[in-house]
Amino acid sequence: MSKLFAVIGNPIEHSRSPELHHAFAEKTGIDLNYVKRLAPLDGFTASVNEFFAHNGVGMNVTVPFKEQAFALCQQLTERAKIAKAVNTLWMENGILHGDNTDGQGLVDAIKALDWTLENTDILIIGAGGATRGVVYPLVKAGAKKIVIANRTRSRAEQLVADLQSAVPKAELSACSLDELDGQFDLVINATSASLTGDALILPETLTFHHAYEMAYGKPSSFIDQAKARQIPSSEGFGMLVGQAIEAFYIWNGVRPNLKDFL
Numbered sequence: 479m480s481k482l483f484a485v486i487g488n489p490i491e492h493s494r495s496p497e498l499h500h501a502f503a504e505k506t507g508i509d510l511n512y513v514k515r516l517a518p519l520d521g522f523t524a525s526v527n528e529f530f531a532h533n534g535v536g537m538n539v540t541v542p543f544k545e546q547a548f549a550l551c552q553q554l555t556e557r558a559k560i561a562k563a564v565n566t567l568w569m570e571n572g573i574l575h576g577d578n579t580d581g582q583g584l585v586d587a588i589k590a591l592d593w594t595l596e597n598t599d600i601l602i603i604g605a606g607g608a609t610r611g612v613v614y615p616l617v618k619a620g621a622k623k624i625v626i627a628n629r630t631r632s633r634a635e636q637l638v639a640d641l642q643s644a645v646p647k648a649e650l651s652a653c654s655l656d657e658l659d660g661q662f663d664l665v666i667n668a669t670s671a672s673l674t675g676d677a678l679i680l681p682e683t684l685t686f687h688h689a690y691e692m693a694y695g696k697p698s699s700f701i702d703q704a705k706a707r708q709i710p711s712s713e714g715f716g717m718l719v720g721q722a723i724e725a726f727y728i729w730n731g732v733r734p735n736l737k738d739f740l
């Protein structure tokens with residue numbers, strides 16, 4: 479019988495996870511069935527319990543349940559503890575385990591582009607859950623300085639205060655979008671601006687060599703500006719594949735090659 483996996487969210491119809499995991503399975507010769515699971519907004523825990531009670535092996539968690547998944551787990555990886563959000567669940571000896579593969583997915587996607595992270599100065603725009611999940615993996619991969627810029631400056635300051643002790647080797651700082659300035663190796667857009675169709679305007683005094691958009695699937699004014707300046711950029715599909723590969727590896731012990739799926 480094939481191993482059963484699911485991605486749980488609300489909404490869930492748009493998810494590309496089943497398609498990715500079936501492609502990995504075909505490449506690696508693993509027999510699995512990966513389905514979409516719509517949970518009612520007040521029914522996340524019941525849906526997870528029901529899935530694992532009926533021989534489910536692993537679950538990915540997407541919007542808006544990643545924080546609830548974090549709270550539900552009895553065992554968490556270090557990076558999930560720091561992210562305070564979980565996107566990958568599995569059961570081991572009756573204990574619900576959780577991990578967060580989003581940050582490593584971003585790191586792997588950046589490496590697949592042959593952009594270096596070693597000793598880099600990075601600007602992350604946004605200070606929500608998406609930013610929280612990627613700071614620790616970026617520093618582990620070599621980032622030296624990270625500036626977190628946010629429309630609401632206090633949220634960026636709070637995130638820096640929360641995360642600095644988890645990444646003692648890196649220098650974190652906060653600023654507002656009005657204060658954006660200086661030179662960076664890489665700028666990452668971790669805001670939800672493109673998802674809501676809002677423009678994000680970067681000042682000319684901000685210079686950078688690479689641009690990564692984390693919100694895949696919608697037109698992004700951030701990417702448009704990078705392209706207009708002829709700066710190498712990526713619209714986020716690699717991160718989506720990267721986080722899926724990392725989850726596939728946790729569950730199946732085999733790691734597909736990211737570049738095969740871009």
Ligand code: ATR
Nearest residue numbers: 604605606607608609628629630633669670671676
């Ligand atoms: P996520 O979990 O995806 O990070 P979130 O916690 O809602 O979602 O955070 C969304 C981020 O996008 C926030 O940093 C938000 O800025 P504020 O903290 O000021 O709200 C940012 N954001 C959303 N729309 C934006 C816009 N139009 N311009 C700039 N930043 C925006």
